[in-house]
Amino acid sequence: MAGYRVGGKTGTSEDGVNTNKYVTSFMGVAPISDPQVVVLVTLYNPTGEGGHQGGVWLI
Numbered sequence: 001m002a003g004y005r006v007g008g009k010t011g012t013s014e015d016g017v018n019t020n021k022y023v024t025s026f027m028g029v030a031p032i033s034d035p036q037v038v039v040l041v042t043l044y045n046p047t048g049e050g051g052h053q054g055g056v057w058l059i
Contacts, residue, residue, distance in 0.1 A: 006030040021045040022052035
């Protein structure tokens with residue numbers, strides 16, 4: 001929508017020490033100028049083609 005600005009941030013961390021498991025997250029807010037909505041998505045030990053990182057391109 002024109003004039004409606006949103007923002008977000010991704011995160012990745014290890015789930016403990018030497019566990020080879022990860023916690024990934026995305027947090028989004030809207031509108032940026034006066035936040036009224038906040039969404040947090042957290043995945044514990046995600047697996048799949050993209051691995052545990054959200055910034056992987058699958059071609």
